[in-house]
Amino acid sequence: MDIFLALINDLERRSNVTIMKNAAVRSLTDDRRGVRLQDGATLRGDALIIATGGLSYPTTGSTGIGYRLAQEAGHTVVQQVPSLVSLSCVEPVPQDLVGFALKNVGLSVARPDGKRLFEGFGEMTFGDRSIDGPLVLSASRQVSRLLHNGEKLLAHIDLKPALSAQVLDKRLIADLDANGTRIFNDALRLWLPAELVPLALTRLHIEYYKRLNQINGAERRRLLAFLKNVEFTLCGTGDYSAAIVTQGGVSLNEVNPKTMESKLVPGLYFAGEVLDLDADTGGFNLQIAFSTGHTAGHSSATRNVVRE
Ligand SMILES: Cc1cc2nc3c(=O)[nH]c(=O)nc-3n(C[C@H](O)[C@H](O)[C@H](O)COP(=O)(O)OP(=O)(O)OC[C@H]3O[C@@H](n4cnc5c(N)ncnc54)[C@H](O)[C@@H]3O)c2cc1C
Numbered sequence: 001m002d003i004f005l006a007l008i009n010d011l012e013r014r015s016n017v018t019i020m021k022n023a024a025v026r027s028l029t030d031d032r033r034g035v036r037l038q039d040g041a042t043l044r045g046d047a048l049i050i051a052t053g054g055l056s057y058p059t060t061g062s063t064g065i066g067y068r069l070a071q072e073a074g075h076t077v078v079q080q081v082p083s084l085v086s087l088s089c090v091e092p093v094p095q096d097l098v099g100f101a102l103k104n105v106g107l108s109v110a111r112p113d114g115k116r117l118f119e120g121f122g123e124m125t126f127g128d129r130s131i132d133g134p135l136v137l138s139a140s141r142q143v144s145r146l147l148h149n150g151e152k153l154l155a156h157i158d159l160k161p162a163l164s165a166q167v168l169d170k171r172l173i174a175d176l177d178a179n180g181t182r183i184f185n186d187a188l189r190l191w192l193p194a195e196l197v198p199l200a201l202t203r204l205h206i207e208y209y210k211r212l213n214q215i216n217g218a219e220r221r222r223l224l225a226f227l228k229n230v231e232f233t234l235c236g237t238g239d240y241s242a243a244i245v246t247q248g249g250v251s252l253n254e255v256n257p258k259t260m261e262s263k264l265v266p267g268l269y270f271a272g273e274v275l276d277l278d279a280d281t282g283g284f285n286l287q288i289a290f291s292t293g294h295t296a297g298h299s300s301a302t303r304n305v306v307r308e
Pocket of ligand 1: 024026051053054062064065243274282287
């Protein structure tokens with residue numbers, strides 16, 4: 001909000017710009033060079049820029065109206081889905097794990113046939129029936145649309161990405177040998193943070209109170225498989241109220257990238273998240289808004305100068 005107000009104040013103070021606050025647009029005028037406001041007033045200009053954002057975080061004023069306005073002007077609008085958002089799981093997450101952050105893990109998301117759609121390394125967290133955090137937000141960009149189309153995907157979490165399965169197996173053999181009299185339930189802390197132990201116990205089907213020197217080869221291989229691949233079935237995403245960006249929007253094929261002017265309606269421009277353009281986390285979405293906003297503003301202003 002501070003940055004928002006700073007930008008508005010700067011515009012009002014330094015540039016010859018009138019900003020109408022609390023003036024919600026309801027529709028375009030028939031000539032598509034103006035807008036009708038909620039209070040019934042009509043505003044017209046030589047050019048019109050639609051920069052109403054997406055559907056994400058409705059509390060920031062985003063209602064998705066820009067998509068409707070673009071459609072009214074004859075534009076193709078690519079179906080929207082939430083992006084940079086948590087991913088919902090079919091399997092419940094044990095309570096101990098909810099809110100816990102896993103650092104330095106590998107995450108890949110794949111179709112059930114094994115086709116890999118995302119692979120990354122970093123930090124992730126768990127919700128009640130969801131996975132979240134920076135790594136998951138990045139994954140959501142690649143898979144949100146597929147999940148919203150009804151596909152079921154698999155998330156694979158590698159808890160020991162720095163160790164190959166072969167090296168890790170040698171370490172497990174050595175650990176089991178060196179800690180033979182410890183019971184499994186307690187010894188799991190050798191390889192896992194405490195928060196992951198309940199999930200390991202449910203997935204591994206190994207007797208809690210078995211001593212490590214009684215763990216057989218098949219059980220050790222199950223433990224190895226768990227450490228290298230904790231699997232969750234993904235069935236959807238979080239909703240727009242917590243999605244950092246909206247994927248989809250006004251088709252780029254119908255907008256001139258050099259000016260951001262509509263190829264269909266002269267004098268109509270688009271900027272920002274209302275476009276079918278989104279990016280990873282890291283400031284790239286803000287950069288899209290700033291760059292397309294600057295281009296649309298500059299080219300719509302110089303358009304008038306050229307015409308006069
Ligand atoms: C919580 C959060 C964190 C984010 N963090 C990052 C980040 O770290 N890095 C990054 O790159 N991006 C981030 N983003 C995304 C980034 O903020 C957006 O992509 C970017 O602000 C989009 O800019 P925009 O101008 O297109 O739309 P917006 O910033 O959404 O602005 C649209 C404006 O249009 C107004 N409006 C809407 N409808 C009407 C109407 N009918 N009449 C009048 N006005 C209307 C809205 O009130 C709003 O002021 C984040 C987003 C959120 C929600």
